[in-house]
Amino acid sequence: MREMLLDGCRRRFLRGGEGPDLRFFVRLHEELKPTPAEVAPHARDYLRLLPAAPGPVAEPALRHVRDLDGLAPEDVAEALEGLVFRAEGGLARAGLAWLAELVKQAPERAGDLVPVLATALGHQAWAVQDRAVRVAVRHAGRFPADAVATLRDSAGELPPDLRNRMAAAFGGETVPEPEHVSEGREDEPVPATLPVPPRPVPAVAPPGDTRSLAAMALDEDGASAERSLAAFVRLAARDRDALRAALMPLARQDDWGLREGEWRGHDIWMRAFAVELAGPGLPYESLRTLALKAAAFLNGTSPETGQPDRVPEPSRASPFHRFILRRYAEIHAALAAGTLPPLLLATPSLSTGHLDPADLVARLEELEAAGREPLPADFQQALLRLPRAVDPAVAERAGALTSAAGRRAARWMREGGLPDPVVRVTRLGEGEGPRKVGWMTTTVEAAATGLPLVDELLTDQPRHVHYVFDGHLGDMMERWPAVMPSHREVVAAHLVGHEPLQIRWMPSSVPELLADASGPAGRALALLLAQRILPWAWIHDGSGPALRALRRIAASGELPAEELGGWLAERVLRGEVKTRDLAALLEAEALNGAHHDVLCVLTTALPPLLPGPGARATKADTELVALAERTARWSGARGRHPELAAFAARKGTARVLRLARDLDAHLTRP
Structure with a gap:
């Protein structure tokens, strides 16, 4: 039965078709987990899939044949040449990685694989060209003379920096390299700044009759x-x-x-x-x-x-x-x-x-x-x-x-009224770092005023709320900002202390009321915004009111952007928000005029979100770095960020690394 199923999958792959049509057979094939012994008799069939089969088919086919020994060199060379010709950069680079392994295992075969490198050098994607240059340069001493001439000729259409690296290894003329420019246009229009928030209006007078x-x-x-x-x-x-x-x-x-x-x-x-x-x-x-x-x-x-x-x-x-x-x-x-x-x-x-x-x-x-x-x-x-x-x-x-x-x-x-209380927001739970889980706890520390009810208000700490049993603790919430309109961080501390409850039932007007209030804006208000600008699916009023609040606070220059970035990164790492949704939201706000604050958010959010050494960046990760690079140009901000600089200094040519280097270059300009 197992052999019949695998054979049926292979036959369906060879018949061709679109990726969605083959998805079931790919999944079945991979669930069966064919062993090298089961793949080897059909190696030529798997190799035939590499040049033209849909990506979801070609990727597992490549993975399986790379584990085989004793493949016919001419069959491998033909399959690899078709693989690196594909438009998908990821598959082409995977083919070059296999080529590098083959040359390392059998240096005498290097000359047979030169047509593969020549094809890759003419690829439309810079990243594939760069990978081909690195493979060729690393193994330059293993190519025969006629192969060297072929590689030298193939390098003629490369970008100047890659062409000069080939010339240094295989001979030939070098060409001047233009000064480095970032992916973005330096003359790209800068978004207009946010409008000045409206001034408070007089309250409506009480009725007189x-x-x-x-x-x-x-x-x-x-x-x-x-x-x-x-x-x-x-x-x-x-x-x-x-x-x-x-x-x-x-x-x-x-x-x-x-x-x-x-x-x-x-x-x-x-x-x-x-x-x-x-x-x-x-x-x-x-x-x-x-x-x-x-x-x-x-x-x-x-x-x-x-x-x-x-x-x-x-x-x-x-x-x-x-x-x-x-x-x-x-x-x-x-x-x-x-x-x-x-x-x-x-x-x-x-x-x-x-x-x-x-x-x-x-x-x-x-x-x-x-x-x-x-x-x-x-x-x-x-x-x-x-x-x-x-x-x-x-x-x-x-x-x-x-x-x-x-x-x-x-x-x-x-005496200047109430001194600003100290608000602390921490998460209690298992684990360390942004991924740890547990309850949120907020505390408020305030100097005694001698006013009994004020002191009771300030010493009675924000509640921890059970979302089933403690709904009554959120009563009159829309009126809380007006209790302490000059100390909105204290109000926010009491709101986020209800985290599991408030997200669902907090009136949509509350973020805007806090935006119109005054006083320090710190971790508590940042957390409240982070929860509301990317709300859970059951929030019926959406993110509109919270986004308006964010823009008003940003326009007044009081947005706690670094704290907001930290909370947003935590929500991504905890699986509450998708990176692509965060990137889309921040890009929209940058285009609305909050580009300076968006950059501050990103410089805090990126370090915990970027892939670690050896890990691969996702498309959404790359979009976040690209947005940071654009907002750095738009805002003209300066200042080195060690963690971002360390990421930019990693070896590699991936787009995310090139963007990170552009970002670091903008931030460290004199």
């Missing part, structure tokens, strides 16, 4: 929620009766969510506000509280008194989510206690979530004039929303404030 507030009260996007909170507090102070009437439809709706022990979203809190307005003091006890009271009654004990603030426990919510909910909880508590201030401080002034320092000072002045203190979470959120730089005139004006909150705000502005 109860009807407008009622119409938008349950809108949950971050900007609308902030406007609703600000309007609710303002209108509650101005005309509580009118506000009660406008929100009465919300209060009358049966909502079992109010019986939950946790109120996790904007909509449920707004309903709770409406209920409190409609029936002050209505406890709306949670099901858990009712159960505890029932158990206490049955046991004859006294139930616990007091109502929880409905903010989830730390184990049940992310630090940023809890920080956001604390503002709702304190508004609800102040509403119930009759101590609600006339306004909120932290309502953003800009679309980025930032609060204009002048607006904060004006609001504090209004509170002082009313003899009221701000709500604690609202005040601390306001400080976190201040920009990184404050106009000295505004800071001086803040110095005139007399309340405790006013003096604290003035000191915050005077």
Whole structure:
């Protein structure tokens, strides 16, 4: 049976056909793994396949006959001459490698193989010509006189550098060699630079009347929620009766969510506000509280008194989510206690979530004039929303404030706000290097501020999330960037701490919100971009929002390109991204105008991705190096990269090596 199958495969190969038509027979033939003893009787059939059979057939045929002894020299020479004439450079070079082995094993046969070398010297591919020259020069002393003349004549059409190498070995005239030029054209148009990112726009003002507030009260996007909170507090102070009437439809709706022990979203809190307005003091006890009271009654004990603030426990919510909910909880508590201030401080002034320092000072002045203190979470959120730089005139004006909150705000502005926390991102798992697997861990280290809620936010570390059981830890994620709009790296650290979950469910707007924010951009933000610009197949919104974010950050000169390159290389090595997809994406971004940043990405990504000594570069590897060479010319960047220089210094003439040498030459120009 085995002999019959092998014979059937050979007969099908000899009949000819296209590669796809023969794929099944090639696979069957190779699965049978014919031994040299099985191939030898049919050696001439295998040799006949080398000149013209499709590549998928010729490659295994060559591999099998190279293992045979006792082949007829004339049959081998004829097959090799046809093989090196093929257009496929890889097959032609493989034929030359076999020729070199034959000459080394039987030097007396060198003259018989000269026609093969002469054919290879006339090949259309420079790499094949170069390989033929190297074989000829290495064995120059083994060719008879008539063969030397043939080789000398065949070298006449070679490029100058190869022709001169042949002349040095076999005699003949040398020709001037032109100065080396890279594959790319020096006059190639440089892509236009990225457009300047748009400036933040003023935030939409909160609604000024109860009807407008009622119409938008349950809108949950971050900007609308902030406007609703600000309007609710303002209108509650101005005309509580009118506000009660406008929100009465919300209060009358049966909502079992109010019986939950946790109120996790904007909509449920707004309903709770409406209920409190409609029936002050209505406890709306949670099901858990009712159960505890029932158990206490049955046991004859006294139930616990007091109502929880409905903010989830730390184990049940992310630090940023809890920080956001604390503002709702304190508004609800102040509403119930009759101590609600006339306004909120932290309502953003800009679309980025930032609060204009002048607006904060004006609001504090209004509170002082009313003899009221701000709500604690609202005040601390306001400080976190201040920009990184404050106009000295505004800071001086803040110095005139007399309340405790006013003096604290003035000191915050005077001292430059929150010092940048230290963010670290590492991967825990088995193995070393970019291929190792395991969980991602992020940590945030920040100096104490003396503000209890801010310190709690900064010391409560980013969560590790199980993608099945911990979905609740990602609530309100689209609002996280506006909590710390001047420290986007901290926000990114909390986002990537949810790695298995966030990739799937993180709102597409989050990368763009971080791009519009300010502050250092480091490993955490780079990782977030690396995850989103080449998303997994189940991401429905695609890479568009993340790519827009990347371009905005790059246009502002703040892209952590080296860190991004490291994370992208890791994703390739872990099998999450294909090299060709990475090359295509980076080329598109370079042509969009981010060529300088793309070069920085590539100089970091290439060293771990390039093949090691003795390994063969893939087409995608070569495309990455070619892109790096082009972006080096476009950007005019300078600076030696030792690992790339070491790769370029390897011996060989493969295109990837020539491109690497061009890249190194561009980067090290004076």
